[in-house]
Amino acid sequence: MLDIKRIPLPALVGIILTVLFLIAAIFAPWIAPHGNGEIVGDVWQPMSAQFWLGTDNLGRDLLSRMIYGARITIFIAVLATALSFTLGASLGFCAAVLGGWFDTLMSRFVDLLMAIPTLIFALVVLSVLPSTLVTLILVMGILDSTRVYRLSRAIAVDIEVMDFVEAAKLRGEGMRWIIFREILPNALSPLISELGLRFIYAILFLSALSFLGLGVQPPDADWGGMVKENKDGIVFGIGAALIPAAAIAMLAISVNLVADWVLNRTTSLKGGRG
C-alpha cells in the first residue's frame, strides 16, 4: 500500500532525519563514544577527529552529550505530547458528545487554566513539587492538553451534528463507537497537524524550563539545558551552544515535514488511493 518511491522528497528528508534522531535517542549508551558526565578533555575544545563536535564548558564530549540529550529531550517531549493528546482529545470529544453540564464545567475549567500564562504556571508548580521526570512530564502534558482540548472539542462539535453521527445514535451505538469510530477518524487531520506543532512546543517548553533551571537536572541535560550550559562561550566566539540549538531546529522541521505528509495522506477521503 505504501510505495517508497511515491513519498515526496520533503517527507523523505523529514522521515530520514526523524529516524536518525530516534535511533540516537533509543541506542544512546551504545552509540555515544563517551559517557554522559565523563570529563574527557579541556574546556571548549574545537571540533577534532577525537571529539567530533568538540567539548563543552566542563570538558565533556559534546557529541556524547548531544546523543544522551536527544534521548532525554525526545523522551520527555513524546510522553508529554502523548499525554496532552490523549487527555485533551478524549475530554474534548466527550464534552462535545455529552454536552450539558460536563461540557460547561470542563470548558470553563480549561479557560481558567489557560488564563494563567503557561510558563509562569509551570514555574510555580515545578518550584513547589520535587523536580523529577514524572512531574515534569505531567505538568507539561496537562498544561498543553488545554489547547488540545479546545481544538478537539471545536472539531468534534462540528462533526457531532452531521447526519452520520445521528444515524449512529439512531442505531443505538454507545459513546465509545461514536467517539472512536465516527468522530475520531474525521477529526484526525487537524489533530495530526496540531500534533506536529505541539511536539515541537513541548521541546521548546522543556528547553525554556531547563534554561531557567527547573527542567532536567544536571548532570543530565536536554538540548535546551545544553544551550544554557554553553551560552557563555558565545561571547568568546565558541559555537558549542549553537549545536544543540541547531539540533532543536532540525528536529522541529523534520517532525513537521513528516506530520505534513501524514496530514496530506489522511485528508484524502478516498483512503489515500487518490
Place this chain on the structure above:
Amino acid sequence: MADQQRKSDVLLDIRNLRIEATVYPPGEPPKDIVIVHDVSLTLKKGKVLGLIGESGAGKSTIGLSAMGYGRGGVRITGGEVILNGRDILKGGKQGLRKLRGHEVCYVAQSAAAAFNPAHRLMEQVVEATLLHGRATRAEAEKRAIKLFRALSLPDPEHIGERFPHQVSGGQLQRVMTAMALCSEPDLIVFDEPTTALDVTTQIDVLAAIKVAIQETGVAALYITHDLAVVAQVSDEIMVLRHGRLVEWGGTRQIIKEPRQEYTNALVSVHEIDHQEKKPGAAPFLSVKNVTAAYGGGDVKVLKNVSVDIFPGQTLAVVGESGSGKSTLARAVTGLLPPQQGTVTFDGRPLANRLADRPKEDLRQLQMIYQMADVAMNPRQTVGTIIGRPLEFYFGMRGRERDARVAELLDKIEMGKGFIDRYPAELSGGQKQRVCIARSLAAKPKLIICDEVTSALDPLVANGILKLLLELQAEENVAYLFITHDLATVKSIADSIAVMYRGEVVRYGPKSEVLKPPFDAYTDLLLSSVPEMEIGWLEKAIKGRRMESAGN
C-alpha cells in the same frame, strides 16, 4: 442589409466551445478530460434559452462560459464566445472585469449562500451598477426599488434595508434576480434559481422572473434539470448530456415532439404506476395526538398530529419547508421527544426518548436521509457502513457478515466491487443506494425516508423510487416517506398526510386525498407542481386560492 440586421440581433454566439479539466484518478497519473465537447449555441436579444440535463451534463459550465468563467480549475480550451460582436475570451482580465456585472449577470442556485450576510441587501444589489459607473447611487437605488416591485417583493421601498437572513429563501432569490437586472445587462445567466425552493415558492419566483425578463427585454440562459420549469420561461430548449448537445429546438417541439430518445426519457420520467394498497386491519405504528416543540417548548412545530402506518405500506407526508414533516420523523425516531401524545408500535407504547428505547425497537425503525453524502461516515468503506448494523444487531462477524453485505449490495443493484469503496468514490445515486442497504441490513419494519430523492437528478431519483418499491414488495417493509414533491408521492404512496404549519390538514388513502374537492392548501400544493405544458404557469397563478406560507 437584411443579413447585417440578423447578425446584430444575435447577442451571444458560442462556437465550438470546448472545456477541459484535469482529474486525478486513483493510482494513475493526472489526465485531462473534456467536460464540454464542441458545443455551439446562439441566443438572440431578449430571448430565453433553457439549458437542461442531469448533473455532470456540463450545463452550468456552458452557462458560466458566457461570462468567461471556469469554475474550480475548469479551463476553456477551445472555441469562441462572442457577446455583442466580440470574443470575450480574448479580452483578457480587464475585458472580463468590464463584462461581468455589466453586460452579463449571474443568478446563483443558492441565494442564501451567495449573499454576503454582513451587508444590507440594497448595498449588494446596487454594488455592480455603481462599480461600473452605470448610475449614481440614487438612480441605482430607485431602479432597484422599481425592480423589487416588478418582482412582487413585499414592501419594495424598505426591503433593501434588511439583511439577507431577514428575508425568506424565495424572496432572497428574487432579490438576487433584482441584483442581476439592476445594472441593465444584456444577458443574465440563471443557474438553477428555483431548484432549492419549495414548489409553492418556486411558482412565485418563476412568475417573477418571467415578468422581469419580459419587462426589461433582457436575454437569459436558464439552467435547470427540471424540464417542466424550463418549459414555462424559455423560448428555446437545449438538452445536454455528458457535455454534448443532444437536442436543440423550440420549447413546444422539445416537450411535445422530442426527436431524441434521451429527451423522451427526460420528458416522461416522472411516471411510475403504483397500485394503491388498501389499509390493513391494524396499523403497527400509530402516532397519536403528538405535539412537539424545539427549544423549551415556545415554538410548537407539531400540533396534535395523528397518523397510522400499516405493515408493508407507504405513508407519504407532504408539505413545504417548515411544515413540520421532518420534525414528525424526529418525534417518531425519538430524537425529539414529543411534549404530548404517544407513538405506539406493535400495540405497545414506544419510549419517548431515544436513550430509553431497547435495541430491538431501534432496529425496527431505520432512517434514510436526504443528503446521502453526509449520512455516511466519509472515513468508512461501504463494507463497514452496511456491515455495521449486521454486527450491531445480529452479531454477525467475518465471512458471514461479508456474504450478507454482498447480498445487500446485490439487492440495491450494485456489485461486490463496491465493498472497499469510500463514499467519496460513489455517485449521488449510488450513495443513496448504500444508505438504503444500510437501513435494510437491520431488517426493519419501518424505514423513514426523509426527502431521499430531492437531492438527486430526476432519472436517478426515478431509479431510487423503483428500487424502494421493489424492496417493499420483497421485504414487506413500510415507509414513512417525507417529501415536498407531489410527483414522487403519486408514484410511491398508499396513504398521504398533507402537513401545513405543524398540522395535518388532510389525511387518508392516496385516492381520497388526491380526489377533489380539495382544501385550500392541498389545492395550492397540487397546482404548484410544474406541468410540462406551455402556459401552465399563468394558469396556475390565476387559479390559486391562497398564498404559500413561505411568502
